[in-house]
Amino acid sequence: MRSSREFETGPSLDEKMAVAAEEAGRGLSRRAFIASGVAVGVGAGLGPFGGAVSALADKPASSKLSKGDAAILRFLAAAEILETDFWQQYNELGGIVDSEVPGGSGSPMYIKALEVLDEDMPQYIHDNTEDEFTHFTFLNAYLESRGREAVDLKQFAELPSSKATGAQQIGRLTNLMELTVDTSWWTRYRSHTKNPDLGDSFAQAVPGLAKGEHPAIPRTDADLKPEAHLQAIANTAGFHFATIEQGGTSLYPALAQRTRDAEALRVVLSIGPTEAMHFQTWQDKAGNAPAITDPQTGLEFPNLKESTDEELKANLIMPEPAPFLRKSLPIVSIVRPTETTGIAMGVVEFLTAMGLFKGQSKGFFEALKQLASEADAARPRG
Numbered sequence: 001m002r003s004s005r006e007f008e009t010g011p012s013l014d015e016k017m018a019v020a021a022e023e024a025g026r027g028l029s030r031r032a033f034i035a036s037g038v039a040v041g042v043g044a045g046l047g048p049f050g051g052a053v054s055a056l057a058d059k060p061a062s063s064k065l066s067k068g069d070a071a072i073l074r075f076l077a078a079a080e081i082l083e084t085d086f087w088q089q090y091n092e093l094g095g096i097v098d099s100e101v102p103g104g105s106g107s108p109m110y111i112k113a114l115e116v117l118d119e120d121m122p123q124y125i126h127d128n129t130e131d132e133f134t135h136f137t138f139l140n141a142y143l144e145s146r147g148r149e150a151v152d153l154k155q156f157a158e159l160p161s162s163k164a165t166g167a168q169q170i171g172r173l174t175n176l177m178e179l180t181v182d183t184s185w186w187t188r189y190r191s192h193t194k195n196p197d198l199g200d201s202f203a204q205a206v207p208g209l210a211k212g213e214h215p216a217i218p219r220t221d222a223d224l225k226p227e228a229h230l231q232a233i234a235n236t237a238g239f240h241f242a243t244i245e246q247g248g249t250s251l252y253p254a255l256a257q258r259t260r261d262a263e264a265l266r267v268v269l270s271i272g273p274t275e276a277m278h279f280q281t282w283q284d285k286a287g288n289a290p291a292i293t294d295p296q297t298g299l300e301f302p303n304l305k306e307s308t309d310e311e312l313k314a315n316l317i318m319p320e321p322a323p324f325l326r327k328s329l330p331i332v333s334i335v336r337p338t339e340t341t342g343i344a345m346g347v348v349e350f351l352t353a354m355g356l357f358k359g360q361s362k363g364f365f366e367a368l369k370q371l372a373s374e375a376d377a378a379r380p381r382g
């Protein structure tokens, strides 16, 4: 079994990379493949858009990343480590535990409540968890390959685990048991007149989640009943998934605007859209959260499926065109926000306000803010 602490260490990273290299080269190492000379004939082929692809394009960049590019990738690696930490907690109780995402043994009743949103929820939780693991593992390996230090937060993994049956008992970086979930992304992506980058604000889809402190996983086995209480916990998770992944959807394009190195930009542009894929999936599933009231806390989930309000209706999950850059330009379907100024610190504040770090040490916040301020200090292009 692999603990979340081990997620940040070298051996599992090397192991994953070795397997990936093995698969990519079908038994030949990539280096040997290129060196043998067959790369010119065999390695050249057609890319996904029909363009010629040279195997030489795989040659690793050896130059040291600039301070600004390294700071951007280091902040992203930290964000991904934090994502991995809480997705791992979701997977232990609500996902699929296997060799790809080990740890924990599942909570059948919590899984049943999640499956009310979609029968494939455990699979999606598993796959999102695995994606986050590869995001930080890759970013750290990439930083080192370009002469910069990887990010390691394991000294701060001291928060308690859920005591519910199925969770591992290990130190955590994040807290999923006292969340205040901002669901304003729901109306933000349905508005065709407003954009947060132009100073607009947005109504909550689930106003009750934006106040108070709500568990998104069972804290103990006592949370497994009554049924409506457990369903409220699963619904909270369903909305939290989308809240987090829409944050990633904005973070990557916002930081991409500050990268200088073409390959570092490619890294940011290639990971970022996977956050949007996650967001879109979760937004669809959150719309299936049943309208209920938690008998223990009074937390209310409205009936979004049957809402007649265009800004609340559950099936309007495609991003509505919105104003962008200037209101004088035509509306356009875009990710929003993407403003780059102060984005990293904004993300730290967003996650802190969510309660994700409740109980964390002063040292943790200092380290995270240091990473954010260095990323925000990277000079924008243009």
Ligand SMILES: [Fe+2]
Binding pocket: 080, 083, 131, 132, 135, 248, 275
């Ligand atoms: Fe990620």
Ligand SMILES: [Fe+2]
Binding pocket: 083, 132, 244, 245, 248, 275, 278
């Ligand atoms: Fe993510």
